[in-house]
Amino acid sequence: MQGFRTSSDKVLKWAFIASVSVVLLLILLPVLHAIQLSFYHSESFVSNKSWVGLGNYARILNEMIFWKALSVGLIFGCLTIILQVCLGIAFALFLDRNFPGLPIIRGLVILPYLLPTVVVALAFQWMLDGTLGLLTIWSEQLGLGRPSWFENPYLAMTVVIVASVWTWTPFVTVSFLAALQTIPKSLYESAKVDGAGMWSRFWHVTIPMLLPMLMVIILLRSIWMFNKFDIIWLLTKGGPSSATEHLPILAYRRAFLQYDVGGGAAVATLSFLLLSLLILVYFYYYPLEEKESSH
Amino acid sequence: MIISSLRPEKELFDVPTLIPKTIDWQFTSYKNLLELTDYPLQFMNSIIVALAVVVITLIISIIIAYVVTRYRVPGKTMIVGSMLYAYMFPPLMLAIPLLSIFATLGLADSLIAVVLAHCTLTIPLGVWMLWGFFKVMPFDLEEAAMVDGCSRAGAFFRVVLPLSLPGVITVSIFSFLLSWTDYVFAFVLVSSDLNKTLPVGLASLIGSFDARWGELMAGATLIAIPLFLMFVFLGRYFIKGLAAGAIKG
Numbered sequence: 001m002q003g004f005r006t007s008s009d010k011v012l013k014w015a016f017i018a019s020v021s022v023v024l025l026l027i028l029l030p031v032l033h034a035i036q037l038s039f040y041h042s043e044s045f046v047s048n049k050s051w052v053g054l055g056n057y058a059r060i061l062n063e064m065i066f067w068k069a070l071s072v073g074l075i076f077g078c079l080t081i082i083l084q085v086c087l088g089i090a091f092a093l094f095l096d097r098n099f100p101g102l103p104i105i106r107g108l109v110i111l112p113y114l115l116p117t118v119v120v121a122l123a124f125q126w127m128l129d130g131t132l133g134l135l136t137i138w139s140e141q142l143g144l145g146r147p148s149w150f151e152n153p154y155l156a157m158t159v160v161i162v163a164s165v166w167t168w169t170p171f172v173t174v175s176f177l178a179a180l181q182t183i184p185k186s187l188y189e190s191a192k193v194d195g196a197g198m199w200s201r202f203w204h205v206t207i208p209m210l211l212p213m214l215m216v217i218i219l220l221r222s223i224w225m226f227n228k229f230d231i232i233w234l235l236t237k238g239g240p241s242s243a244t245e246h247l248p249i250l251a252y253r254r255a256f257l258q259y260d261v262g263g264g265a266a267v268a269t270l271s272f273l274l275l276s277l278l279i280l281v282y283f284y285y286y287p288l289e290e291k292e293s294s295h
Numbered sequence: 296m297i298i299s300s301l302r303p304e305k306e307l308f309d310v311p312t313l314i315p316k317t318i319d320w321q322f323t324s325y326k327n328l329l330e331l332t333d334y335p336l337q338f339m340n341s342i343i344v345a346l347a348v349v350v351i352t353l354i355i356s357i358i359i360a361y362v363v364t365r366y367r368v369p370g371k372t373m374i375v376g377s378m379l380y381a382y383m384f385p386p387l388m389l390a391i392p393l394l395s396i397f398a399t400l401g402l403a404d405s406l407i408a409v410v411l412a413h414c415t416l417t418i419p420l421g422v423w424m425l426w427g428f429f430k431v432m433p434f435d436l437e438e439a440a441m442v443d444g445c446s447r448a449g450a451f452f453r454v455v456l457p458l459s460l461p462g463v464i465t466v467s468i469f470s471f472l473l474s475w476t477d478y479v480f481a482f483v484l485v486s487s488d489l490n491k492t493l494p495v496g497l498a499s500l501i502g503s504f505d506a507r508w509g510e511l512m513a514g515a516t517l518i519a520i521p522l523f524l525m526f527v528f529l530g531r532y533f534i535k536g537l538a539a540g541a542i543k544g
Contacts, residue, residue: 008447009366016362019355020374023422026415027381033392045398114522116476118494119515122501126508220383227385230478234498248387255391256483268388279383283376 031272037265044259056266065242065250066267073246073271076161076232077225083165084221085214088172093202095173096180106177113170121234124163153243156236160244164231168224172217179213180206219282223275247271324509325517333488334514337496344406344481344492345474348413352470353463355414356421361451363422364429375426382419389415390483397484404486412480417470424469428462429455465532468525475521493518 038056040049060066095106112120127135128149139147149155183206191201207214229248232238238245238253245253247267255264328334363371393412397403432455440450456463481492491499497514 006447012358012362012447013366015358016366016368019358022355023359023378023381023418026411026418027384027389030389030392030396030415031384033396034388037392037395045395045403111526114472114476114526116494116518116522117478118476118498119519122497122511122515125501126512129508223383227387229385229387230482234478248385251387251391252483261391261395264391268385268391271385272388275383275385279380282383283380 034265035269038269041262056262060266069245069247069250079161080164080225081221084169084172087169089176091173092176110170110174112167117230120167151240156244160232160235175217179210183209223278324513328510328513337491337493341493344409345471347410348474349467349470351414352417352421355418356425359422360425360429378419378422386479390480408484409481413474416473421466424466425462428459468532
């Protein structure tokens with residue numbers, strides 16, 4: 001640690017100030033601008049704005065669609081997170097042993113996560129295509145008829161959830177797998193000596209040891225799942241009749257399709273506030289200082 | 296998906312099976328895709344954007360992370376904390392005001408807008424990850440190099456950078472990945488076909504090509520190929536980055 005002394009230090013200092021300013025400009029400016037936009041009424045990004053104060057918020061909060069979108073987001077978020085975490089842990093436990101070809105399988109496991117969302121959405125749409133989709137035809141052969149996946153609200157929600165879980169479970173698996181390696185084997189052995197079975201070793205050794213990192217995973221996943229825009233938009237566009245429309249999609253539709261930029265910005269700001277709560281919880285449990293000393 | 300892209304069109308519309316009966320060695324779907332759509336152009340757009348994002352991210356995040364770990368900087372915990380905070384922002388929350396700002400500046404619907412927008416995701420990520428790397432690197436090494444007559448820049452390029460190469464590579468990979476696969480920002484910011492990046496271009500094919508699943512799957516396969524290649528050659532960095540909880544998704 002030192003101050004800025006020599007001339008090369010001075011250059012670095014200015015480079016640093018410039019970089020930080022760029023970041024502030026890129027990130028802080030949009031956020032402030034979104035909040036500013038939410039106090040105005042305007043029909044597009046180039047038209048005139050008129051000040052409405054909290055009018056946009058009052059309007060949004062009085063609309064059923066906002067509360068519906070909030071609850072859709074909560075249902076989508078909670079279900080996907082629960083499924084991801086349970087499946088992720090199950091896969092990680094399964095992969096945490098030695099058998100031939102393991103490195104390849106471990107590598108393959110994260111592939112869904114690396115695929116662009118567009119590709120995932122396309123693959124699911126293809127499998128669920130009304131006349132040619134593989135799953136449509138299988139379900140017909142099973143005597144369940146041809147489900148219209150994207151027209152039934154419950155089916156559409158199920159499709160969106162399954163696609164999300166398929167894509168983001170690998171994140172949980174890989175993180176959990178990495179954490180599993182940090183548990184000393186001796187703990188399991190002494191538990192075994194004390195007569196603990198598979199389940200009780202899992203519940204009394206694995207889970208307590210990994211609880212802190214499990215919390216991080218769940219928090220991070222929640223923050224990102226509540227934000228998900230692309231997978232839902234690409235699969236259902238929020239339909240049928242807003243059955244899968246959550247806050248990000250509502251914000252987008254407001255701002256871009258219904259010519260209500262202020263309303264869209266207000267929805268975005270509200271969801272941002274809700275999310276900040278989650279992020280604050282994260283910072284409360286994992287202050288940066290602690291991370292600094294843990295290395 | 297790869298299978299479907301190789302199927303002859305006729306078979307695509309028969310009763311589907313998981314394994315194709317014949318493989319279309321003519322690559323008709325690929326030919327159609329490359330000759331009849333803007334796909335090649337959009338592929339180039341994506342590459343340009345992703346490379347620009349990687350370069351900008353590396354420069355800015357190396358400077359910030361290095362200075363924050365090596366100098367007394369007032370409020371540095373706040374700087375790093377706000378990076379982490381920014382990294383968790385809802386992308387749409389940034390995309391809406393960014394479009395408004397770019398529209399005012401006359402930059403809307405341009406690749407520059409997309410690059411800058413992607414940087415709002417990748418720079419916080421880069422700073423956050425490199426901060427972790429620079430922090431654990433012993434200062435003694437650089438000091439020794441400087442005592443031996445290296446300038447600070449020399450010490451940085453000869454000692455710090457080579458030692459933190461895994462970190463730099465990981466940041467490059469994840470920046471590339473975020474930019475290459477991003478749909479939200481490009482979708483909101485770009486409207487003309489000529490400036491679309493691959494994911495948006497592909498998604499808009501769904502509407503224009505009615506049920507041309509062969510072409511769509513060919514396009515999806517081609518998007519994934521660079522990722523598969525990166526994964527094969529640089530797989531261990533992926534795992535490391537993921538284990539560090541370092542990607543937005």
